[in-house]
Amino acid sequence: MPATSANSQSIGLQKSELETPALCLDIAAYQRNVARMASFIIGQCGLKWRPHMKGQKAVELAQHAVRAGAIGVTCATVYEAEAMVDAGVSEILLANQVAGDRKARRLARLQRLATVISATDSAAHLEILSRAALAEQVTIPVILELDVGMGRCGVVCGKPAVDLGLVAERMPGIELLGLMGWEGHILKYDPEEKKRQAQSAMQALVETAAMFRKEGLRAEVVSAAGSGTFLVSAPVAGLTEIQAGGGVFSDLSYQKWGLEHEFALTVLTRVVSRPSPTRVLVDGGFKTMSYCHGYPEPLGVGAVKSLVLSAEHGNIELAEPNDSLRVGDPVEFVPGYTDSTVCLHDEMCVLRDGVVEAVWGIPGRSGRR
Ligand SMILES: Cc1ncc(COP(=O)(O)O)c(C=O)c1O
Structure with missing residues (x-):
């Protein structure tokens, strides 16, 4: 695990306490x-x-x-x-x-x-x-x-x-x-x-x-x-x-391709700005979640009108105003494609019943082939 790893000391914490963005495995x-x-x-x-x-x-x-x-x-x-x-x-x-x-x-x-x-x-x-x-x-x-x-x-x-x-x-x-x-x-x-x-x-x-x-x-x-x-x-x-x-992770692409597995892998982000009742900015963009084969989907925010991923921001436009989501609240995403999302992260936080059980490194993810 790299010394700079954000969540290497997170064992025993609740998912909502993780530093974000965090790759999470149920x-x-x-x-x-x-x-x-x-x-x-x-x-x-x-x-x-x-x-x-x-x-x-x-x-x-x-x-x-x-x-x-x-x-x-x-x-x-x-x-x-x-x-x-x-x-x-x-x-x-x-x-x-x-x-x-x-x-x-x-x-x-x-x-x-x-x-x-x-x-x-x-x-x-x-x-x-x-x-x-x-x-x-x-x-x-x-x-x-x-x-x-x-x-x-x-x-x-x-x-x-x-x-x-x-x-x-x-x-x-x-x-x-x-x-x-x-x-x-x-x-x-x-x-x-x-x-x-x-x-x-x-x-x-x-x-x-x-x-x-x-x-x-x-x-x-x-x-x-x-x-x-x-x-x-x-x-x-x-x-x-x-x-x-x-398929051991599953995601929105595998679902589209006919696989009915549970979504085991998610990306946890956090709300960093609420410019209006229908807009939510989170701290995960395309350096955190890939949109190859399809965009990720935020969970628990209601209907989404659009999602734009810039480098460090996810810019969610909600279909209906939502005043309950506050700056600092966690927002979890199901990846569009796990294959091209995992390789954007240094570590995977392993959770059981919402509590961090382990943090695993992700070798072979970058330039070294
Ligand atoms: C050679 C090969 N086998 C199998 C697969 C399928 O892999 P997965 O089951 O992870 O989608 C791929 C996917 O790109 C592949 O390139």
Whole structure:
């Protein structure tokens, strides 16, 4: 925890006593969301769960997920993976391509402490990983990322993927374990269409896995799905593991994408000015709450006509006059998207029944990747 941390000495305080702005986790709601995901993914679908930590960050959350049945975690950056390994997580999937020799060497060095599988989607990238593995005298396990329709990274499904699999298999210092696909393009669809789209995206992944096996390539890991898709993707036969992570917090974006989880993560702000009966200024703006994928929503202030976020201010225009909110009163927000909100904070205040139980650091949130 940084020495300057605003709330590091807040254990035992009521939520309303926190210094604001403060990122707050309702630990009981979080644990119920974890239990929901573990029960569906592991219990009902019989799959492994490797929750994505790109938005959760705090290593204590990874440790809890593992205790709840996760096999390990998914990370977006080498720095996140390093933090997880430091915290004792031994099974990690780095679901992004790491470029640059120095960073690839960091990924290679992690292999001495844990299994850190890397996504890859090109021979050029495999060469970077191979060089790093040979230099560090380790083997880097990889899975091929397939483009299952999102149009981001990923090799084309079918024969191009098999051809790249053959390249990976021959590459020194590389161990091919399987495939992954992230069907992020289907988040926006209504439930029926999403189900159809999930079926087709997951089918492309699973059929390519079958082609791998026919060719003698390993496909023991077939990994996919996020918090806005796992309910429709996980039931498709042939996957082995699910990456969904952010649903343990939930937020207005996941709600929009069809997830009915509790809002476990909020941002606590405080009223700093009341210029008129319909206007409320709070001490949290876009440096505190992201509006990527949608604006946050203040709780308990009545109907909101508009919300403008400047750097340090949230400027709320109420639909009706409200004289009860006074300067200094707390106002809590549900994030529009937790993934892009957590990374704006140094610490997460963990609350049980409204009392601070712990304060966790948020590693890997800023420039270090
Ligand atoms: C590779 C990958 N897998 C899974 C996900 C879903 O993550 P989450 O469940 O946290 O929304 C994402 C989201 O961006 C992703 O990039």
